[in-house]
Amino acid sequence: MNTRDRSLMTSSHWGTYHVDVEDGRVTGLRAFEEDPDPSPIGPGIVDVLEGETRITQPMVRKSWLDGGPGTDGHLRGADEFVPVSWDEAHRLVGDELDRVKREFGNQAIFAGSYGWASAGRFHHAQSQLKRFLNCIGGFTRSKNTYSFAAAEVVVPHVLGTFRGHLDRSTSWDSIASECELFVAFGGVPLKNGQISQGGLGAHVQKSGVQAAHEAGVRFVNISPLRSDVMDGMGADWIALRPSTDAALLIGLAHCLLDEGLHDQAFLDSHTTGFDRYAAYLTGVEDGIVKSAEWAAEICGIEAARIRDLARQMGAKRTMISVAWALTRQDHGEQPFWAAIALAAMVGQIGLPGTGLGFGYSAMNNIGMNRHLINYAEVPQGHNPVPDFIPVARITDMLERPGDSFDYDGTAYTYPDIRLVWWAGGNPFHHHQDLNRMRRAWAKPETIIANEWCWNALALHADIVLPCTTPLERADIAMSPKDPYLVAMDQAVSPVGDARDDHEIFKGIARHMGVEERFTEGRSPAEWQRWIWDVSRQQAAQEGVSLPDWDTFQEAGWIRVPAPETPRVLMQEFRADPVAHPLATPSGRIEIFSETIASFGYDDCPGHPFWAEPAEWLGEAAGDELHMISNQPRNKLHSQLDHGAVSRADRPQGVEPVMMHPDDAAARGVEAGQIVRLFNARGACLAQVQISDEIRPGVIQIATGAWYRPDGDTCTHGNPNVLTLDKGTSRLAQGPIAHSCLVRVEAAEDMPT
8 A cells, every 4th residue: 555645646548646545445536737638537436446346256157167168158148156266266267278278279268358458557457468378378369459450451551650650640739830731531539539548647639739720720520520620629520421531532632633733743752653543543443533523422522622622732731630430441441541642642741740640639649749768568478379360350250260361461260269368358348249249259168357347248258357456556657658657556455355467367377387487576566666677778768867766656757858849750751761761662652552452352452442331321221320439438448337427428327329400300209318229230229419510311329338238239328239340351350330320219118
């Protein structure tokens, strides 16, 4: 327990807080004094820390405990649980791991374990899990993220790296001083910018947008939702059909080319393959001219508006920003690739305040002027198992062991998974077509979950290992994405018999004879000092001086000063593409990629292109609506959905759904009414909100409601019972949650 005179502190992916404790219990979280725009999410933990959903001892599903591995997997989510001691839990897990390894090999263990877990540098659940499994021979893993899987695969072919550019986004202060026109495909949603992976100290997205607006930057919000750029910015709203962003970007590119507004000199000196793309734009390749009129018919907006925007982009100092959400649609590789091509045609990539941006306000760190320091983390060791899946192909893997799948130019085989272990995440939040996934989830012989509350993951596991929350353990918030480093205090003792993830794995490692390999003889406190000491050395290499451990602990937090010069994406490449080439085959921006073309994928050729999504308004039945399931504002993904902050937004227990007045009237539903959203994959309940700030034909419901199935219906309003589980293309196999058609009707009965 912390005994210093300073106040107790904690940090999370959604902010830093002071912790109030009375009589050994957390009574409140107060905003960090350095934060000008604190997130409301954090205090949502207070009332559930010791609430009825808390898991306080190891639990085992009764059928599994009675019958052994593989017993009645279809009862996951419905079966009762039996409490066991920690010694028994260690034995059950260790023996099951030994059995699976002996009979099927380590590749039969899947630890994709995708999720955000704790912001702490040491008590990071996935790192602890993967370190432990590597100590016993490895596991099958997942690649990429649900956030932007398609971009993670395609952009390196085009720009040499994706994450490298993401961390070097042009800073907001450069935009404020140099930009005239900020064109935001998918908007700049400030609710998304509440968060930053690994912890954050001060929220900067709102002030960044405001400063740019006050400096005269004009915003264009290209989204079905007006709220994707905050009120007061005077943003022009272009409400295109969902999943048609690539067509609009291609139509804009044609206009620039057709009217001679493109920068041919930049294209000649910094790109390759533009002639092949130009043949596509002009119809030489396929006989279809990709004009503004062509794009207008697809996108549902006026051709004159497209031409006007293209002319403005060609004449002004322009920043083109593409939201991460654009990758989460069918053919999600194409909007990012088409945006890169369009920015190259405008010719301002690498200039201050302009060019290209990937997801402003997708997280708090995008556009933040900060040092990029490679802080130390828990070493995960070496995983000798080569098997992997693209992150969003979980259900396919469980349904089709031994079948092949394409990914980034190579054919792979789905492994035969017998044991799944998840720590620090929730697949019943991130994945699509949850009813289908739930059926596939019954197939593994054993599912283990490290969890602190009874969410869908815990309820659908066989062995549940109760872990602590960040308020019950000491750690360090030390993210390369944020300038604030925070000493995370243990504010209270663990609730019940919960243990931190490191202690959980240490106990199992002891049972399996690998404790020393897992711990290296260090305690958690010693590991944290090691992380700090190594990070001090890494920071010094970047010219940043960090205090010693004791000074840091006494202070509670420090802020790394910002670099003196505003960051500009790809500035060195623009200045000298020969001396600073990109990591592409040509060293240039590859508007046409010979590498991708060589893969022979009909759903992802060698240049940006438009293909109809599997589901979209252009092929919708008369009563179908396009559903946008975007990020929530009152929780991080599904974290703290059960807390007071999230519950306050749904007084009737279900998520709100926004509908246009015309769509509500056509279906005879009214504001406040409970409705059923449904399609062939499933259904969920939601409460109607009516607004004219959404495009007609589109509805919006946030993700994050805990999956509570009643048949094929989620009674809490999780939209992923409705979304299609299909890869973006054979290139990236990313998720396509935003390409989804549904119907809406009044709900007959509310669940009890």
